[in-house]
Amino acid sequence: MSDIIISLDKVKKVYFLDTVEVDALKDISLDINAGDFVSIAGPSGSGKTTILNLIGCVDKPTSGAVIVHGKRTSDLNDDSLTELRHRSIGFIFQTFNLIPVLNIRENVELPLLLDSQTGNEHKADRKEWVDYLIESVGLKERMLHKPAELSGGQRQRVAIARALVMKPAIVLADEPTANLDSATGESILRLMRHMNETFGTTFIFSTHDPDIVEEADHIIRLRDGRIVEDRRIHGETSVGFAVGATGTEGGQL
Amino acid sequence: MIAARLAWGNLGLHRRKSLLIGMIMGMGILILFLGNSLIETALSGLQRMFVQGYTGDLMVTGPTEFSTTVLGETAGSEEVLPHIAQIKKYEDFLASRGDVASTLPLLSGQVSFGIGETELGFGYCFGVNVDDYRNFFPDNVTLVNGEWPAESNGPWVLLSEPTLALLNKSASSPVQPGTKIIMTALANSAGTVIREVTVKGVIKFNQSNQQLAGITLVDADTMRDLLGFASLRDGAPVLSGQEAAFVTGFDPDSLFNDLFAGSGGATGAAVSGAAAPEQSASTQTSVVAEVVPAWQFLLVRVKSGANSSRLLSDLSAFSEQIGDGDRVQDWIAGAGKVARTAVTIRLAFDLLVAVVAVVVVMIMMNVLIISVNERLYEIGTLRAIGAKRRVVRNMILYETTFLALIAGAAGLLAGLVLLLILGKIGIRAPNLFFEALFGGQVLKPTVSGGAAIRAFLWILAMGLGASWYPTIVALRIEPVVAMRGD
Numbered sequence: 014m015s016d017i018i019i020s021l022d023k024v025k026k027v028y029f030l031d032t033v034e035v036d037a038l039k040d041i042s043l044d045i046n047a048g049d050f051v052s053i054a055g056p057s058g059s060g061k062t063t064i065l066n067l068i069g070c071v072d073k074p075t076s077g078a079v080i081v082h083g084k085r086t087s088d089l090n091d092d093s094l095t096e097l098r099h100r101s102i103g104f105i106f107q108t109f110n111l112i113p114v115l116n117i118r119e120n121v122e123l124p125l126l127l128d129s130q131t132g133n134e135h136k137a138d139r140k141e142w143v144d145y146l147i148e149s150v151g152l153k154e155r156m157l158h159k160p161a162e163l164s165g166g167q168r169q170r171v172a173i174a175r176a177l178v179m180k181p182a183i184v185l186a187d188e189p190t191a192n193l194d195s196a197t198g199e200s201i202l203r204l205m206r207h208m209n210e211t212f213g214t215t216f217i218f219s220t221h222d223p224d225i226v227e228e229a230d231h232i233i234r235l236r237d238g239r240i241v242e243d244r245r246i247h248g249e250t251s252v253g254f255a256v257g258a259t260g261t262e263g264g265q266l
Numbered sequence: 267m268i269a270a271r272l273a274w275g276n277l278g279l280h281r282r283k284s285l286l287i288g289m290i291m292g293m294g295i296l297i298l299f300l301g302n303s304l305i306e307t308a309l310s311g312l313q314r315m316f317v318q319g320y321t322g323d324l325m326v327t328g329p330t331e332f333s334t335t336v337l338g339e340t341a342g343s344e345e346v347l348p349h350i351a352q353i354k355k356y357e358d359f360l361a362s363r364g365d366v367a368s369t370l371p372l373l374s375g376q377v378s379f380g381i382g383e384t385e386l387g388f389g390y391c392f393g394v395n396v397d398d399y400r401n402f403f404p405d406n407v408t409l410v411n412g413e414w415p416a417e418s419n420g421p422w423v424l425l426s427e428p429t430l431a432l433l434n435k436s437a438s439s440p441v442q443p444g445t446k447i448i449m450t451a452l453a454n455s456a457g458t459v460i461r462e463v464t465v466k467g468v469i470k471f472n473q474s475n476q477q478l479a480g481i482t483l484v485d486a487d488t489m490r491d492l493l494g495f496a497s498l499r500d501g502a503p504v505l506s507g508q509e510a511a512f513v514t515g516f517d518p519d520s521l522f523n524d525l526f527a528g529s530g531g532a533t534g535a536a537v538s539g540a541a542a543p544e545q546s547a548s549t550q551t552s553v554v555a556e557v558v559p560a561w562q563f564l565l566v567r568v569k570s571g572a573n574s575s576r577l578l579s580d581l582s583a584f585s586e587q588i589g590d591g592d593r594v595q596d597w598i599a600g601a602g603k604v605a606r607t608a609v610t611i612r613l614a615f616d617l618l619v620a621v622v623a624v625v626v627v628m629i630m631m632n633v634l635i636i637s638v639n640e641r642l643y644e645i646g647t648l649r650a651i652g653a654k655r656r657v658v659r660n661m662i663l664y665e666t667t668f669l670a671l672i673a674g675a676a677g678l679l680a681g682l683v684l685l686l687i688l689g690k691i692g693i694r695a696p697n698l699f700f701e702a703l704f705g706g707q708v709l710k711p712t713v714s715g716g717a718a719i720r721a722f723l724w725i726l727a728m729g730l731g732a733s734w735y736p737t738i739v740a741l742r743i744e745p746v747v748a749m750r751g752d
Binding site for chain 2: 062065066069071072091092095096098099100103104106108110112113114115119123124126127128175179187
């Protein structure tokens with residue numbers, strides 16, 4: 014067993030394109046356990062990104078319940094959703110989405126700097142933790158460079174470090190390898206798996222690459238807004254550092 | 267502080283837009299700073315010149331509907347300005363206040379000068395007690411030739427240098443101290459009045475413009491004669507009992523009952539009550555009337571640091587109580603067209619600035635909106651990874667504030683350099699109008715701290731105003747935008 018960290022119950026999401034209703038998700042129900050390495054697979058338009066948006070609390074369902082880390086997202090206001098994203102969810106974007114004006118170190122540290130509860134007393138611990146993450150993703154030598162000076166793969170490594178810096182319970186990755194060549198994509202996937210195993214962080218990534226899908230231990234396949242497969246391969250996964258903890262002590266890779 | 271860090275970085279990343287907005291702000295500050303400093307220099311110079319040399323801070327004038335300059339120019343009327351009937355009450359009221367430094371009664375009008383039958387020219391004249399005048403304006407008059415008159419000297423005149431030069435142009439022999447000249451004025455109430463006066467000296471006004479430099483000082487009694495007011499040169503008039511009764515118990519309606527029997531009486535002399543009875547040729551009892559000397563103006567200087575606006579208000583209220591219709595006005599009204607023009611120019615400049623500000627704000631707003639739209643994914647990402655709306659709002663506000671600070675510093679520095687250069691070389695007045703406005707032939711602008719602060723606050727307000735709508739646009743960006751890709 015593992016604790017269920019994400020639960021979708023009869024979730025429906027309808028978009029309106031002008032006057033046309035588009036059913037992006039149709040009565041989706043699923044559970045994701047803490048520490049899972051989950052892939053959401055399916056062709057374009059199948060609803061992968063919509064599910065990630067709902068789990069990531071950047072969107073709300075038209076009907077049904079999305080429960081993340083014990084909280085029903087439709088009951089939360091904007092500030093509470095922001096707080097939930099900040100503390101419990103890390104994001105890895107297909108296009109990396111690093112802040113161009115900040116260097117690598119600052120980009121990784123950014124979520125910590127947005128935390129008004131992080132005082133100066135933890136500054137030394139914070140620095141150590143950020144340095145550790147950057148070293149873990151192999152970018153120690155480039156930590157003072159700007160994102161524009163890095164390759165795609167390096168940028169995605171920075172994004173992974175940034176996603177983990179708050180020690181979130183969940184990391185969402187929307188097609189993290191789509192903009193990378195296959196070798197770099199594989200190395201990114203290995204890094205994500207490594208982080209998943211090291212910290213016990215729940216990783217949920219979307220992809221339409223069949224090889225990458227099979228790397229996950231929980232595979233969810235979508236088609237036309239419906240789940241066509243929900244399969245666990247490796248059984249339960251272990252949990253590393255405290256789920257949702259925001260302390261500054263890092264685990265070991 | 268992360269909002270400030272992001273804002274600073276964004277300014278560098280979007281250099282062209284930052285430069286464009288910065289240049290608009292910098293130019294705005296430069297124009298505001300320069301313009302306000304020039305106007306303030308001219309206005310403060312004008313104020314100093316008039317207050318310390320001609321008008322005082324405030325003045326009471328005889329009853330009139332219109333503002334009247336100290337030169338006796340009454341807007342909309344050709345009448346001689348009437349005297350202040352109860353000037354003593356004003357003097358007592360002002361003497362009782364702690365914020366009044368001194369007062370000066372004054373007469374003013376335009377006269378012609380001549381020698382014998384020959385008319386030599388026209389000029390403005392102040393009728394004054396010379397000692398009081400010199401005490402009231404201690405630094406503005408210098409005796410160039412001759413001597414200061416004593417009150418016992420009889421009719422005297424102190425000609426200004428330009429007036430002397432004007433008279434000497436046409437005079438057959440040089441006009442100089444000791445020369446007797448003829449002064450003529452058209453007093454409405456008494457027809458044409460001619461007086462012979464002795465030139466006691468030649469004076470120079472230390473702060474003046476072309477018009478003011480030509481003012482002539484004449485003894486108050488001669489000026490009263492010229493303006494048609496009662497003169498006290500020969501002492502108070504002796505009135506017969508019938509005359510005294512007429513003056514003290516004057517009923518205008520009686521004029522119509524006995525149209526040709528009335529007596530004109532002295533215009534402008536305030537007669538109050540009857541004094542000791544005297545014998546006269548007639549069998550009736552005569553009286554010496556208590557006559558208050560006629561003055562058209564009572565100039566007031568306030569003490570240093572005192573609030574002249576408050577005194578203006580209190581004095582106006584007091585004048586209302588007296589109820590004679592006297593006018594209380596500030597130095598600007600007393601200075602007339604020149605000062606009003608300067609004030610109008612400042613108002614016009616402020617209006618122009620306000621109009622330009624609206625246009626500039628619109629331009630800046632557009633540039634900022636474009637900038638926000640170019641950063642949709644960046645702002646969406648910030649929101650997705652946990653930035654609350656206030657972080658986004660602060661980021662935009664910091665960007666505007668940084669720009670205002672940098673552009674403001676550059677604009678102020680450029681303005682400072684220009685003002686220092688202009689202060690050294692001066693701006694030469696191109697014509698008489700500007701000469702009057704500048705208070706001289708050359709305006710040497712001074713650096714005004716107030717103008718600098720006002721310019722900066724204007725720009726900051728414009729910057730913040732311009733960022734208002736872009737901030738709203740930025741705050742509407744939802745975190746889901748980050749998921750859509752760059």
